Amino acid sequence: xxxxxxxxxxxxxxxxxxxxxxxxxxxxxxxxxxxxxxxxxxxxxxxxxxxxxxxxxxxxxxxxxxxxxxxxxxxxxxxxxxxxxxxxxxxxxxxxxxxxxxxxxxxxxxxxxxxxxxxxxxxxxxxxxxxxxxxxxxxxxxxxxxxxxxxxxxxxxxxxxxxxxxxxxxxxxxxxxxxxxxxxxxxxxxxxxxxxxxxxxxxxxxxxxxxxxxxxxxxxxxxxxxxxxxxxxxxxxxxxxxxxxxxxxxxxxxxxxxxxxxxxxxxxxxxxxxxxxxxxxxxxxxxxxxxxxxxxxxxxxxxxxxxxxxxxxxxxxxxx
Amino acid sequence: xxxxxxxxxxxxxxxxxxxxxxxxxxxxxxxxxxxxxxxxxxxxxxxxxxxxxxxxxxxxxxxxxxxxxxxxxxxxxxxxxxxxxxxxxxxxxxxxxxxxxxxxxxxxxxxxxxxxxxxxxxxxxxxxxxxxxxxxxxxxxxxxxxxxxxxxxxxxxxxxxxxxxxxxxxxxxxxxxxxxxxxxxxxxxxxxxxxxxxxxxxxxxxxxxxxxxxxxxxxxxxxxxxxxxxxxxxxxxxxxxxxxxxxxxxxxxxxxxxxxxxxxxxxxxxxxxxxxxxxxxxxxxxxxxxxxxxxxxxxxxxxxxxxxxxxxxxxxxxxxxxxxxxxxxxxxxxxxxxxxxxxxxxxxxxxxxxxxxxxxxxxxxxxxxxxxxxxxxxxxxxxxxxxxxxxxxxxxxxxxxxxxxxxxxxxxxxxxxxxxxxxxxxxxxxxxxxxxxxxxxxxxxxxxxxxxxxxxxxxxxxxxxxxxxxxxxxxxxxxxxxxxxxxxxxxxxxxxxxxxxxxx
Numbered sequence: 001x002x003x004x005x006x007x008x009x010x011x012x013x014x015x016x017x018x019x020x021x022x023x024x025x026x027x028x029x030x031x032x033x034x035x036x037x038x039x040x041x042x043x044x045x046x047x048x049x050x051x052x053x054x055x056x057x058x059x060x061x062x063x064x065x066x067x068x069x070x071x072x073x074x075x076x077x078x079x080x081x082x083x084x085x086x087x088x089x090x091x092x093x094x095x096x097x098x099x100x101x102x103x104x105x106x107x108x109x110x111x112x113x114x115x116x117x118x119x120x121x122x123x124x125x126x127x128x129x130x131x132x133x134x135x136x137x138x139x140x141x142x143x144x145x146x147x148x149x150x151x152x153x154x155x156x157x158x159x160x161x162x163x164x165x166x167x168x169x170x171x172x173x174x175x176x177x178x179x180x181x182x183x184x185x186x187x188x189x190x191x192x193x194x195x196x197x198x199x200x201x202x203x204x205x206x207x208x209x210x211x212x213x214x215x216x217x218x219x220x221x222x223x224x225x226x227x228x229x230x231x232x233x234x235x236x237x238x239x240x241x242x243x244x245x246x247x248x249x250x251x252x253x254x255x256x257x258x259x260x261x262x263x264x265x266x267x268x269x270x271x272x273x274x275x276x277x278x279x280x281x282x283x284x285x286x287x288x289x290x291x292x293x294x295x296x297x298x299x300x301x302x303x304x305x306x307x308x309x310x311x312x313x314x315x316x317x318x319x320x
Numbered sequence: 321x322x323x324x325x326x327x328x329x330x331x332x333x334x335x336x337x338x339x340x341x342x343x344x345x346x347x348x349x350x351x352x353x354x355x356x357x358x359x360x361x362x363x364x365x366x367x368x369x370x371x372x373x374x375x376x377x378x379x380x381x382x383x384x385x386x387x388x389x390x391x392x393x394x395x396x397x398x399x400x401x402x403x404x405x406x407x408x409x410x411x412x413x414x415x416x417x418x419x420x421x422x423x424x425x426x427x428x429x430x431x432x433x434x435x436x437x438x439x440x441x442x443x444x445x446x447x448x449x450x451x452x453x454x455x456x457x458x459x460x461x462x463x464x465x466x467x468x469x470x471x472x473x474x475x476x477x478x479x480x481x482x483x484x485x486x487x488x489x490x491x492x493x494x495x496x497x498x499x500x501x502x503x504x505x506x507x508x509x510x511x512x513x514x515x516x517x518x519x520x521x522x523x524x525x526x527x528x529x530x531x532x533x534x535x536x537x538x539x540x541x542x543x544x545x546x547x548x549x550x551x552x553x554x555x556x557x558x559x560x561x562x563x564x565x566x567x568x569x570x571x572x573x574x575x576x577x578x579x580x581x582x583x584x585x586x587x588x589x590x591x592x593x594x595x596x597x598x599x600x601x602x603x604x605x606x607x608x609x610x611x612x613x614x615x616x617x618x619x620x621x622x623x624x625x626x627x628x629x630x631x632x633x634x635x636x637x638x639x640x641x642x643x644x645x646x647x648x649x650x651x652x653x654x655x656x657x658x659x660x661x662x663x664x665x666x667x668x669x670x671x672x673x674x675x676x677x678x679x680x681x682x683x684x685x686x687x688x689x690x691x692x693x694x695x696x697x698x699x700x701x702x703x704x705x706x707x708x709x710x711x712x713x714x715x716x717x718x719x720x721x722x723x724x725x726x727x728x729x730x731x732x733x734x735x736x737x738x739x740x741x742x743x744x745x746x747x748x749x750x751x752x753x754x755x756x757x758x759x760x761x762x763x764x765x766x767x768x769x770x771x772x773x774x775x776x777x778x779x780x781x782x783x784x785x786x787x788x789x790x791x792x793x794x795x796x797x798x799x800x801x802x803x804x805x806x807x808x809x810x811x812x813x814x815x816x817x818x819x820x821x822x823x824x
Contacts, residue, residue, distance in 0.1 A: 001614055153615065
């Protein structure tokens with residue numbers, strides 16, 4: 001597969017995952033603000049922005065609605081949902097011949113939905129519905145990707161992008177919220193505490209899945225254990241990194257070239273960390289540092305993917 | 321009850337399309353605005369009667385209720401949209417995608433007429449290919465004085481770098497799309513040989529797909545010759561031109577990228593052939609071998625179907641400011657390590673002034689008379705012709721020799737005195753840069769507008785492939801000037817297209 005094509009598929013997928021993450025976190029933040037807890041709007045928004053990687057050009061300005069609109073529609077803002085969807089579509093357009101017609105149509109429809117003249121009005125009349133419809137569109141795209149595309153190298157790059165982006169953003173989210181998670185004090189109203197914890201779970205669409213495993217008994221330890229270490233839940237970090245590892249293996253097998261082990265070792269180490277560390281060990285140490293190191297390793301994996309598959313030097317390739 | 325009263329929708333069924341339905345035909349409803357003029361009419365003889373091969377088509381249209389026609393039109397529209405057969409209209413902040421305008425009525429061509437076209441184009445391509453080989457090697461035709469040297473050396477598409485270069489199988493022009501017109505007399509003539517990077521073949525293929533779906537029974541009853549194997553023929557052509565010793569050649573299509581107006585066609589053809597679509601930035605050359613960057617390292621490229629103009633193909637040899645090509649490509653080509661097709665410098669033979677000499681070229685190399693004639697062309701370098709043209713500008717069409725796509729043209733009868741003056745000055749200043757032709761009254765074919773049939777001017781672009789031998793799929797792109805009375809069929813200027821059925 002052409003490196004440029006692999007690159008476009010990888011980024012198409014990452015941008016869609018990023019858009020979904022932004023929409024979901026925005027949705028949760030907006031609905032938490034409906035309840036009158038002690039946490040101020042400013043704190044919530046700052047948490048949200050930190051968890052989205054402190055996007056350039058956005059600062060809390062006191063006007064929630066304007067902030068939300070900006071985060072969804074502002075095409076000049078790197079982090080906005082619109083920007084992510086534009087970038088995903090542009091990447092798809094560059095490799096139109098590699099993806100299926102169904103994928104292209106889905107993505108196109110999503111693009112036209114957010115750019116339609118009615119979009120802002122729909123957003124104003126019901127934010128939840130609007131955000132849910134965007135997430136729906138992204139889910140449909142993932143569905144047709146899995147059902148209409150050959151599960152070859154191109155698909156593996158899509159999967160790789162999806163899992164790496166998800167792992168990175170989940171780790172960021174937990175890093176931001178882990179203090180809040182454990183700062184829950186006894187004197188606070190139980191109802192508000194509950195909402196806080198549900199909010200964190202909902203940011204990872206994990207609430208219902210969590211309940212299936214642990215029942216609705218919400219505790220910070222268990223929440224962290226679930227989102228970090230669960231084997232079977234697609235939004236859990238361990239699951240995402242497992243996906244990254246599997247895709248990388250499949251990609252390596254697709255080519256006949258023997259690559260240095262660096263990339264597989266890095267991904268394997270990260271996976272092993274999530275596979276063989278218990279939640280008790282993490283909590284005894286410094287959970288913040290643990291999450292931070294996960295993010296660093298994700299960045300390292302991304303750079304190695306580039307080094308070996310996308311931007312390798314001609315000299316090194318000719319020497320083989 | 322007026323003529324336009326829609327039929328009950330319950331009547332419409334596929335059987336109503338059946339040919340030769342016994343209902344009396346309501347021609348009046350279809351042809352109210354169908355007026356004949358001096359031009360050849362593809363459907364009606366000069367006395368107004370329907371030509372025999374068009375009868376079944378018209379009967380079937382007349383037997384369909386108007387709303388059923390509309391329904392089929394809508395379903396065909398949708399089919400184009402969902403297949404993504406769109407082109408981009410620029411000018412707004414974001415390009416908007418529209419479907420390529422098309423007409424629902426197929427253009428019908430009888431087998432014996434097609435036979436002549438096929439023989440004529442084969443002859444022409446063989447001769448033009450021999451011409452290119454000769455000019456870039458021994459230049460006998462110039463020594464024999466058949467073609468003036470200055471005409472060759474002053475052509476802006478002449479590529480000195482091609483001199484003395486061996487091209488695989490001596491094929492310079494592997495992929496051609498010639499433009500034909502039908503004159504008043506019913507005779508087809510060649511208007512233009514597109515020997516560089518002809519486009520439009522994807523529309524030929526998708527038009528056919530949609531028409532088969534829209535009028536299945538009619539299509540079946542007509543016995544239309546198939547064209548669907550074009551991508552396979554193209555792939556075989558490219559494969560046959562691979563360098564020696566490369567039994568399983570890696571074939572790629574080189575596109576300028578997503579901003580090119582024919583990008584849809586590039587992706588379509590690459591997908592239909594199952595080959596990689598590459599951009600210049602995917603290619604690197606090393607030791608005169610072209611490679612593409614893949615996730616599995618560098619992979620050697622053997623054949624390039626080039627959809628990038630000469631000028632932009634290699635910044636080391638042609639335009640230095642081009643980022644679309646691949647540095648070193650030409651040297652690898654010269655070394656015989658990669659086939660690039662069409663070859664560089666083929667535009668020499670489709671220069672509009674060279675065009676006037678094509679009958680002489682055919683005579684010189686094949687010792688045959690042209691089977692398909694040229695349009696009468698005045699070379700303005702000749703003083704007598706120039707004088708005649710300048711005196712009669714309002715009756716003639718003047719074209720710049722190196723332009724295409726309908727640009728740089730003066731259409732005499734539709735021009736203003738000021739435009740004619742400007743062209744006269746330009747001609748005096750640089751006569752080599754222009755040619756003149758009589759205003760052509762080319763043929764018209766029936767087109768569907770709502771539930772009315774009206775005539776519109778059409779041309780025909782068949783697609784010719786030349787590898788082991790010359791191959792022409794029976795059909796082509798019929799381009800339509802959709803505006804009433806217009807003579808311009810270019811898609812950039814309000815043209816559309818229709819399916820072309822070559823009958824068995």
